[in-house]
Amino acid sequence: MDSVRELISPPPFLLQPPQAKIVACLRRQGPLSRTDIADITGYSRSTITTLVNELTDAGILEEMGDGESSGGRRPRVVSFRSDFGYIVAVDMGATGFDLAVADFNAVLLERVSMPIDVRDGAAPILGMLHRLTLEILERQAISPEKIYAFGIGVPGPVDFAAGILNAPPIMPGWDAYPIRAFFRSTFPNAIVIVDNDVNMMAQGELAAGAGRKHENFLFVKIGTGIGCGIVARGEIYRGSTGSAGDVGHICADRNGPMCHCGNVGCLEAIAAGPAIAHRASEAALAGRSAILKKYYEQCGGQMTAVEVGRAAAEGDKVANEIVRDSGYIIGEVLAGQVNFFNPSLILIGGGVSNIGLMFLSSIRSGILTHSLPLSTRHLRIDTSAIAQDAGLIGAAALALTNVFSEER
Numbered sequence: 001m002d003s004v005r006e007l008i009s010p011p012p013f014l015l016q017p018p019q020a021k022i023v024a025c026l027r028r029q030g031p032l033s034r035t036d037i038a039d040i041t042g043y044s045r046s047t048i049t050t051l052v053n054e055l056t057d058a059g060i061l062e063e064m065g066d067g068e069s070s071g072g073r074r075p076r077v078v079s080f081r082s083d084f085g086y087i088v089a090v091d092m093g094a095t096g097f098d099l100a101v102a103d104f105n106a107v108l109l110e111r112v113s114m115p116i117d118v119r120d121g122a123a124p125i126l127g128m129l130h131r132l133t134l135e136i137l138e139r140q141a142i143s144p145e146k147i148y149a150f151g152i153g154v155p156g157p158v159d160f161a162a163g164i165l166n167a168p169p170i171m172p173g174w175d176a177y178p179i180r181a182f183f184r185s186t187f188p189n190a191i192v193i194v195d196n197d198v199n200m201m202a203q204g205e206l207a208a209g210a211g212r213k214h215e216n217f218l219f220v221k222i223g224t225g226i227g228c229g230i231v232a233r234g235e236i237y238r239g240s241t242g243s244a245g246d247v248g249h250i251c252a253d254r255n256g257p258m259c260h261c262g263n264v265g266c267l268e269a270i271a272a273g274p275a276i277a278h279r280a281s282e283a284a285l286a287g288r289s290a291i292l293k294k295y296y297e298q299c300g301g302q303m304t305a306v307e308v309g310r311a312a313a314e315g316d317k318v319a320n321e322i323v324r325d326s327g328y329i330i331g332e333v334l335a336g337q338v339n340f341f342n343p344s345l346i347l348i349g350g351g352v353s354n355i356g357l358m359f360l361s362s363i364r365s366g367i368l369t370h371s372l373p374l375s376t377r378h379l380r381i382d383t384s385a386i387a388q389d390a391g392l393i394g395a396a397a398l399a400l401t402n403v404f405s406e407e408r
Contacts, residue, residue, distance in 0.1 A: 011085075011148045011189060011402075014405055014407050015404050016406075017406055017407065018051055019055060020404060020405075020406035021041050022055065026078065027400060031078065032078060033076065033077055033078070034052055034076070034078065036075075037078070052078055056078075059081055062078070062079065063077065064079045079105060080104045080105050081104060085104050085148035086103055086104065086142055087101070087104075087149045087150070087151065087396055087399040088100070088101055088149070088187075089101075089392045089396040089399065090150070091200060092155060092197060093118075093155050093197060093223060093224065093351075094117075094223065095115060096113060096116055097113070097125075098113050098391065099113075099114070099136075101133070101137065101140060101147075104400070108392065110136050112132055114128065118155065118170060118171045119170070121172070121174070122174045122182075123177075126182050130186065134186070145189050147190045148191065149192070149400065150183055150190055150193065151193050151395030151398045152193065152194045152395065153195055153196065153197035153199070153391050154168070154174075154194060154195075155171065155224070155225060156169070156171045158194055160195055163179060163180045163193065163194040164178070164194070165177065165179075166241070166242070169260050169261045170225065191402050195238075196242070198221040199236050199394070201229055201384070201387075201390040202229025204391060204392070204394030205219055205390055206231055206394075208393050210347060210382070210384070214231070215231075215232075216233065216342070216344055217343045218230060218341070218343050218346045220247070220330075220348050221349050222330065222349075222350040222351075222353055223272065224273050225268050226267055226330065227245060227246060228337065230244055247267060247337065248267050249266045250267050250333050251263065251267075253265040256270050257270065267329065267333050270329055271329050273304060273352045276326050276355075277304050277307070280296075280318075280319060280322055281303045284296035288318050289318040291311045292307075292316060292318060295307040295308075295311055305352045306351075308355060309354070309359070312355070312356055312358060323355060323359050324358060327360070327361070327362025327365075328363070328366040330363050331362060331364065331365060331369070332366045332370050334367050335368075335370035335371040338379065339372055344378055345382075346381045349383065349390060353387065354387075364381045
């Protein structure tokens with residue numbers, strides 16, 4: 001079809017509905033035989049053959065070997081042509097980012113990690129991303145014109161349709177910054193997709209993690225802040241303005257500390273990484289824990305949740321109390337989400353999720369104690385198996401789904 005063969009304008013490339021259905025099927029399921037595609041899409045085998053041939057002629061798809069035999073000759077398997085185009089995936093947190101270039105099958109070709117402080121502002125950090133991307137492309141011998149999409153996860157509320165941050169509490173200088181325009185000047189063929197970092201992680205679980213087997217689940221990131229990615233009916237749910245899942249600013253204690261958002265007693269101010277570290281530092285300085293004092297001195301007074309987890313692993317009573325309290329209050333707040341949303345899976349990720357099994361156990365306890373029995377009957381609560389890569393995988397997956405658009 002002409003709409004496939006004339007892929008000369010920048011993305012999103014326009015596909016007719018049957019072609020778009022095949023592309024979406026392969027993106028969701030991975031390499032498939034023509035018979036498998038016919039069974040999943042409901043199109044006849046002859047129609048699938050015609051459509052696949054058109055997409056292959058356009059350089060989008062290719063045959064990549066034989067699949068599993070069901071008794072006869074082994075069928076040829078169809079997949080995306082890996083060098084059709086490339087994408088850039090970015091997983092940005094408050095204190096660092098991961099950057100990767102991936103091929104059209106979402107295989108990460110090269111990745112780098114860098115420490116940052118998002119409070120430094122948009123221009124210097126995006127400039128660093130820009131420079132590192134060009135360096136990777138040079139090493140991989142990829143032209144910037146072959147970059148068809150950027151997927152960028154950021155630690156703040158995002159207006160998804162506009163691709164801009166909306167008054168992010170911990171990111172001064174980022175509000176409404178034109179991230180898309182920043183990259184389009186060098187990468188003219190690239191779509192730039194910006195989303196909240198925890199949504200990207202949830203997308204990663206949906207694409208390649210435990211979420212593949214669940215239609216309705218939550219991904220909770222616990223780090224400098226606390227956020228929740230919501231997957232409903234197999235898709236990311238962002239809400240009317242893109243701020244769905246901001247559980248870190250649910251009030252967990254009316255008499256609690258002031259949060260950087262301006263409210264009092266937010267979950268984030270009580271149980272996120274900095275709050276855990278602050279409680280531990282106070283205990284160390286007050287002489288209530290020799291082990292915490294040891295770690296406080298070793299890190300020059302810059303305690304983090306990591307040191308608290310280490311102290312807890314050594315059996316320190318105060319550290320264990322801090323870990324238990326923090327996990328339990330997170331669980332209490334998540335119980336409200338369980339009663340409201342009734343997910344079948346809750347995955348815990350982010351840097352603080354690694355401070356010990358007691359933390360996860362306390363989260364589970366808080367959820368199960370305060371949720372209705374029916375809502376937790378089939379609920380699994382676990383840490384993310386792909387936590388370190390979930391954001392990058394999700395950014396790549398989301399970017400790739402936006403390279404094509406369906407003709408309407």
